Structures are given as structure tokens and as C-alpha cells.
Amino acid sequence: MNFEISEQQRMLRDTVAAFLEKEYRLERRCADPGGRVGRRAMWRRFCELGLVGLPFAPDYDGISGGSVENMLVLQAFGGALVVEPYLSCVVMAGNALGHLGDPDMQRRLLPRVAAGDVMVAWSHSEAGETVRASRTAGGWALNGERRLVLGGGMADQVLVTAVIEGGRGDGWGIFLVDIEQPGVGRSTYLMPDGHDAADLRFVGAEVTEDRVIGQPGAVLQHIAWVQDLGVAGLCAEAVGAMAECLRTTVEHMKTRQQFGVPLSTMQALQHKAADMLMELEMSRSMTMYAAACCNDEDVAIRAKALSAAKVRIGQGGRFVGQASVQMHGAIGMTEDCKVGHLLRRLVVIDMLFGDSDAHLQRLADAGGLIEAATW
């Protein structure tokens, strides 16, 4: 059992950290909260660093990055409050394209994705709104609505999962759609954490065979895997944000004085900070565990592991985010202070892909994690 990261992974982590320290500061974000042009330019910077093509094979300018690489990048992004849609476009869509796309598609598309010429978002939803795919002469047609497509505002294309009309196999397909193509409508917005999202409407949107990912009717397991990568990625981002909350809070407590003494000498606040560290450490462990479990072929084990991680990190993230605002007093309530931004992102993370209550319920109903004794 080995928790160490490799030398190459260490270099990746340090490169990202140095880049963010220099070029991604809170002031820049506050000055231009909705600017899409600025975000596209930043995306190209990520591409220059090789971050966007990370999951791809070396032939396509990647390093075959896996869940540990995802974890390292997203952890750094979480602490820096990166708003560009790395999770949706790289961890999810990138891995889907890199592992499921056929060679022709990969040849056509992956280099352009890695270079930042085209951005592809991922969109899946099990409950509520569905997108249906029906067979046509030229391939497929999509109809329906999909809400809250992460990165859908910036993306040029979207990998959309859809229920196959008339059913076939496991009933699902994955389709690559151009946002600008006929039959696709989009309304974009910012989520409360500053990340962009979109609602998409499909009215007879056509998808030719060469833009179908995997075998329709045999992709549900792959969709589950991509979703698991997303959950693991969110956990990593949350840990990064939590660590930054704690670091910021500790600094604040050392310098801020009231009643003639630094806040760090007040026991009630010391204990709260200790509780923040505990939540961070538990969440850090579960993030590593989640990243490791993404490689597990057993779908049931993976599902439980990721639910457990999402529960712990959703709860821990909310606690740490709230505590860091609390400990900053009124200053923590201002937009100029980083902790309010971190709190918002941590709460959104909890709410995405099933919140901690939902995952806890799911785990409970599935019999939990520990096997009953058999005395």
C-alpha cells in the first residue's frame, strides 16, 4: 500500500502550482467575473502547459494521465479557485474521447482539443430531464433537454448521453454534438461559484455515425466510469479548496488582533481550527482512495467507494468553508476576501452529482460498506 506519487506526478503538481501562483490570482477573477474571452485565453494557457491533453495517449499530445493526475491538477485548481471547466472538458469529456472514441475520431479531434482549438464538454443525467436518440437514415437524431451542462457555456461541442428510443442493450448512447449545429439551442449562465454552465435543447439535432462514441446500447458502464471520474475529480478540487480555506484562516488568526491578542490565542477558535484540520485530513484520505478506486473494474465497489468519498467531502467541505467564513468575521462576508468564494465553490461541489445526503441514502440502502459479522 503506497500513497506516494511518482516523480513525474510531482513535477506535474509543482508546474501547475507555480503557474497558478503567478497567473491566477483572486483579483483577476473579481475584476472580470463573467468574462468569457478571458477564460478562453486562460484555457489556451492550460493547453500550452499540456494540461488539457493530459488524458490522451502520447500520440495525441497527452501523457495518458489517469485519476491520480486528475487529482493533482484539480486539487491545485480548487485552491486557486479556477473557474475554467477542467472537470467537464478534460477529466470527463477528455477521458471519454481518449478511451472510447474510435481511431478516426481521435485522429481528427484529439489534437484540436489538446491545442484548445475546440472545447468539448460532457453532459449526462439519469434523473428528470432526458435526451432521446432515435435512428434516422443518416445516423441519429436527438430530442429533449439537458440542464446544467458544466462548461456548456464555453464549449464548442458536447458529448451528450441519451436514452435510445425503443431501447437497445443497456439503453444508452453517447453522441458528439456541435453547439452551433441546427437543432441545438443553448442558454448560458454562471453558477453561484462563478463557473459557467448551460441548458441545452435538442430538436431533431442530427448526429452522423462518425460522431457516435462507443457502441450504442453498450456504453452504460463507460458512462458510469466517466461519472465516477467526475466525482473523484470534484473531491480533489474540494480538498484543494478546503486546504486553502484552512491556510487562509490560520494566517488570518495569527495576524488579526482583538482585545489586544491575536485570534490564534483564543481557545474556542483554536478548537474550531483543529476541527477544520480533522475534516481536511479525512477528506484528503478519501480523495486519494477515490482516485485509486477509479481504476477498479468492479462497478459495485467503485460506486460505493465514490459515494463514500462524496459524502465525506461534501460534509467536510461545507463545514470547512462555513468555518473559514465564520472565523474571518465580517471580513469573511466580503467579496474581496477569498473565503466567501471558496465556500461557494465547496457548497456547489457538494450539490453536484448528488449531494452528501443523497449519496449517504444510496449507501445505506445498498447495505453500507462493512460486511455483517457471521458468528
Added chain:
Amino acid sequence: MDLKFTPEEDRFRMEVRNFLETHMPADIRRKAAEGRAFDKRDTVTAQRILYGKGWSVPGWSPEWGGTGWSPVRTHIFRDENYRAGVPEPHSINISMIGPMLIAFGSEQQKRRLLPRIAAYEDWWCQGFSEPSAGSDLASLRTKAQRVGDHYLVSGQKIWTSQSYQADWMFCLVRTRSEGKPQQGISMLLIDMRTPGLTVRRIRSIDGGEHLTEVFFDNVRVPSENLLGEENRGWDYARYLLGHERSNITRVGLAKARVAHLKAISARRSSAGDIRLDAPRFRTRLAQLEVDLLALEMTQLRVISTGGTHRGDRTDPITSVLKLKGSELNQEAVELLLSAAGTDALYKPNPAGDPMAENPDWASRSFSNYCFFRAMTIFGGTSEVQRNIIARMLFSGPAPGGES
């Protein structure tokens, strides 16, 4: 980063499991299932069986009987012991006086005492706390006056666990009153049969009498029973705090309790319901399982290579493990009580004492619940642990950032 156990580790787990299944007496293992407390005889019996296999002191240096296992193997070994219902090692012997003797004892002390400790021929107790020195242990007042070739010890210890069945005590005493309190403390090894030593048992809220007061009235302790150097006792005690990190969570104990809890809460209770069907109980149980998994992963991270960013004495992770482990163990026992329901309340034993030993796990769950309130008090209260964590947070390098 690879968090799977290796095939060798899986084989080792099976080896331990098979050994325990075939060698541990069934009556002892059944005690765990029935929630009954182990007594000294159970612990000695079980640990002597392990001693025969060379497994009673796995964490010690091989020179003194240790196995040389990797931390992960040791974790697996302990996990399997909990799972099989084997009594825990007597931690005072194995995790406290043993390692302290190995680190600070004289050759003569080591040769004389360590083999007897490993074989459970001697049972040790710990003389630390006093009526006015609990969390503030450094303020202890039991005096040891050096007179020629011996010390005369006078004073009082309290909360000494099971001193009435102990052969030896390692005891913190004051050998100097000037200067900082921490710098005037020594550690003496005291034979419990020495004249002048009186033990008084204390009844606790769980109905047991395992805690004691120990009175010293000019107790004569040979000077060769001083551990290490005079006035360095506080350092040796602190060594203990940093040393024992490998099972400070007792996460295996909580997991075994949850496994037991799952089995019994799936059965129909005497009130006619199946506890596991109750949504809130089931969710609370799932929450505990999630938290135990997070804790176990953190424990493994601490003991494995590359697990934590700081392995030095400013690392607050030990306190995190102890604090979280104690709270989760309490939650496990609370859920057991919840599963017992009213069966925990109205089955007095024939002697009429409602808190005495009972054959039924449910009626014992109440006293277990009471007993476990101590987990957040002994070994450094949760409040002190939080003080320690905070002190390290504010004095060490900035936390976070590392993966």
C-alpha cells in the same frame, strides 16, 4: 499511488485469519460477540497463544521479540484480531512500558523485564494521573526522595487501571521541586507488592471497578528501578505520545462492532421490529461506516510511505487520529445501544444489580455505552487533543498543499 493490498499482504491476512480461527478458544471469541468485557485471564490466555507464535509484540524491535513486519502488515494483523474477537493486547505492557524500556531502559532492566512483558508473565499498570493532576499532568506531586541506594515514594495516583491485578507499575514522580514542573519529574518502576502501597478500587458509571487510587506511604524503590535519567521522566512520557501511532484509532475495534451491529440489527428484536429497516438508524450506520473508512484510510496514510507531509513531532496527525477514533468508537457503541432498544433497559440480572454482568448483549449495551464515555477523556482528552492540534497548526509550516 496504489492503495490495493498486495497478493502477499492478502496471503498474510489469510494466514492470520486461519491461525486465529484454529487456535483461539471459542469461549473467548464468543465473549466479543456477546459484548462481554474481557478479563485479565482472557487477555493473558489469548496473548500467550500469540506469544507462542512469536506474534505478541509485533511492533517491538526484533532484538526483543518484534516481527519486523511493515506497518501495513501490522495493521492487517490487528484488523484480523479485532475481526476474530481476540482480546486486545494489554496496551500498558506492549505499547507503553515495553517501548519505553527498549528506548530508555538499562541493559539489565531490559533483560530482566522485557521477556516477561512479552510473555504476559508480568502485568503492568500506569501511575500517571493524580487527584489534582489530570490534563495538567506536569503538576503532579507524588514525591520520590533519593536516600542512598533507594527512593522513598510518598503520594497518590488515581485512575490507575487494574492496579489490583498488576505486578508492576511505571510511575511518574517528582524528584525536584525547583524550576519548571516538567523538568523535575522522573519515572520509577515499582513492584506492586512493595510494603506501603495501598490500592483502593473506584466504582465507575459502567458498573465496573477497574479504576483505582493507589497510595504510597514511604514506599521503598531501589534506585536501579529508575528508568533512564533522573528528571527526564517527562520526556519519556512524551515519547509515548509520539511513538504509538499505529493503532491509536482502534479503528478495527469500531469496524468489528459495526459488523456485529449489522448482524444483530438485521434480526427481529424482541419488540418485533427490524432495526435496520428504520431509515434514520440505517443512515446513521452508513454515516459511521463512511467516517470509519475515512479514518482507516488516514491511519493507513500515516503509517505508509509518502502518506503525510510531516512525520516529525510537530505533526498534529496523531492527535487527529486519537480524537476521531475515540469519537467514532463512541458512536459505534451508541448505535449498539440504539439497536438494543428497550431490551437494554429492563433485563436486570438475578442478583438485582442493574449494572452487573448480564448474559444478554442487549442489556450489556448500556454499561458498554457508559464505559466508552471514557474514550474521549483518557489518553489525553479531546479538548487537550484539539489544543495540541491547534498549537501545531499555528506554529508549524502552513498546512495543506501537499497531496
